[in-house]
Amino acid sequence: MSFEDSQIWTEKYRPKSFEQVKGQKDTLKRVKAFVEQKNMPHLLFAGPPGVGKTTLSLVIVRELFKDSWNENFLELNASDERGIDVIRVKVKDFARTKAIGNVPFKIIYLDECDALTKEAQQALRRTMENYTKTCRFILSCNYSSKIIDPIQSRCAIFRFKPLEEKEIEQIIDTITKKEGIIINAEAKKALFEVSEGDCRKAENILQSCFAVSKKIDENIIYSMASVARPKEVKQALELAINKDFLEAKKKLLDTMLEYGLSGLDVIKQIQKLIWEVDVDDKKKLELTKACGEAEFRMVEGSDEYIQLEALLSQFCLVNLN
Ligand SMILES: Nc1ncnc2c1ncn2[C@@H]1O[C@H](COP(=O)(O)OP(=O)(O)O)[C@@H](O)[C@H]1O
Ligand SMILES: [Mg+2]
Incomplete structure (x- = not known):
């Protein structure tokens, strides 16, 4: 097998230019403008995993620095650099030398910033200030609400969305x-x-x-994906709605075993399917509420089979009273 064959596809098919990045239209437009001016503020990329935050940062760096992008780019992960002190040392080393080429700054990408404590974020803010002349930071996080205000106010904020x-x-x-x-x-x-x-x-x-x-x-x-086919979970729900509790329970259990699903996987699926089963809207709302309660108890450590059975019983009760 050649290297090309054994490569992981998320890397092999990572977009290398703005044109190849899908979705994130508004973000792309604003970011392109920064690159054209060869100037940009610090950036904060917020959004769920796997939607192009790292990818877009790499595109920015390639566009700005062309062949010398590697020397002008430092990538760090806040959750595995063992604390802000390690980050500070690495930033300091990197920022010591001037950027190569005609862009007056280097770029530091710091992933998973929401993993940093508030104190660590304060230290990060000071680091950002110390090196503002020579470095721009691109901070990435899942939730911008977990980033302290003084950092947010120093960054242009971009919200990444799940792809359509x-x-x-x-x-x-x-x-x-x-x-x-x-x-x-x-x-x-x-x-x-x-x-x-x-x-x-x-x-x-x-x-x-x-x-x-x-x-x-x-x-x-x-x-x-170890996700049950919606069809099978839906069948279990339909059995329950038709008051066949025992068959419904069996169907759900079989499906869980066949696909190796956890109770939480199943609850998520049920919650999506409620709107597709044949009961009136008020009942759907009650079932949605029951789903939320079962999920909460499961997360808190309650037995998943007991919770799932209790939830199925709610589906049965829909037509019993
Ligand atoms: N917007 C996108 N357009 C095209 N491919 C994408 C996009 N977002 C993610 N990908 C694909 O998923 C992989 C992981 O994306 P990445 O940018 O690392 O996600 P994250 O938002 O977690 O940083 C990329 O290497 C690429 O193959
Ligand atoms: Mg990433």
Whole structure:
């Protein structure tokens, strides 16, 4: 197997230019303008995983520095650098030398900033100030609300969104064409459903499926993603609504065992399916509430089977009174 073959697809298919980045339209427009001016403030990228935060940072750096991007870029992860002191030392070393080329600053990408404590964020803020002349920071986080105000106010903030179905589909199409994969429309839809707009997740699941078969259908996708097919969970719910509690319970248990699902996986699926089953809207709201309560108790450590059975019983009760 050549290196090219064994490469992980999320790296192999990481966009290298603005044109290749899907979605995130407003963000792209604003960021492009900074790059054209060869000047930019510190940036804060907020959003869920796998939607292009790291990717866009790398594109910025490539566009600004061209061939010398590597020397002008430092990537750190706040959650594995063992604290702010290590980060400070690395930033200091990096910032000591001037940027190469005609851009007057270097770029530091700091991932998972919301993992830093408030005190560590204060120290980070001071570091950012000390090196503002020579460095720009791109901070990345899942939730901007976890970043202290003094940092937020020093950054231009960008909110990244989960990718939409057509965007994920375009990415899947590119990969399947290059890799010679045969995939049908249902499988593409399934891949989008299980990825929840997280492109890294979609690409990783696709690559695991590819290891098993070059022909990909929705069954392979659901089993790789260890997510039950909505169809089977829905059947269990329908049995419950038709007052067949024992069969419903059996169906749900079988599905969990077959796909190796946790109670929380199942609750998430049920919660999505409530709006598709045939009960009136007021009941749907009650069931949604019951779902929330079961999820909470499960997270708190309650037995998942007891919670799932209790939840199924609520579906049964819908038509009993
Ligand atoms: N907006 C996007 N357009 C195209 N591919 C994307 C996009 N976002 C993510 N990807 C794919 O998913 C991978 C992981 O994305 P990344 O930018 O590292 O996510 P994160 O937002 O967690 O930093 C990329 O290498 C790329 O293959
Ligand atoms: Mg990232």
